[in-house]
Amino acid sequence: MKKEFVFVILLSALLITLVFFTTMPGRKRAEEKKTETSVSETTPTVTTTEKKKPEVDADNPWAFYIVSKEYPLPEDFTVYPKKIQDDYEMDYRAANYFLDMKEAAAADGIELTVISAKRSRQYQQQLFNQEVESFIAKGMSDEEAFEAAREWVALPGESEHNSGLAVDLNDLDESFEESDAFKWLSEHAHEYGFILRYPKDKVGITGVKYEPWHYRFVGVYHATQIKEKGITLEEYYDEIRGD
């Protein structure tokens, strides 16, 4: 009995010693690890917060929106116009960029002539009605003519011209793409905040036929991004919003 008791005491002492020495450094290591973890956890948190902030350093944010069949302008949308040529007007803020572009083109021997700019809702409706009538004259029913006209002319609020941010230049014909003016615009329009809004290879995305004459003001930063990426305003808009 006595011998067994001593053995149990010795065994217990041995176990306590073992537990003490094995756990102590372990605890220390765990504490060190904990400190390291909290430091490394802090760093990515800061990075994540920074990433969430919009990094877009854009000029003229007021000009960055889509106008289309899908995104029509509100009925009470107002444009504060400025004359850019003859009776043609643009949004007064975009107008200054257009005039700078026209001047720069002229300095390079290129004439940019405005053939359409800001349109009122009434005028847009008039253009649409004329188109409907021309299809009716070709023998279509009212309904067929309405649908056919919709392929070619926008309804009030659905045209970028209603926003005062778009201009049609020189020639409403696809052959305009072969002109020196088109070449100049392809190289320089973005420097003045303008984009070729309805490119040839993007009809499926814009929903609008190729219009080499139609330029839209979006601001210099966005125009440069869109040109460099070779994408449409729709695609760029989705990219920016992270869709």
Ligand SMILES: [Zn+2]
């Ligand atoms: Zn146009």
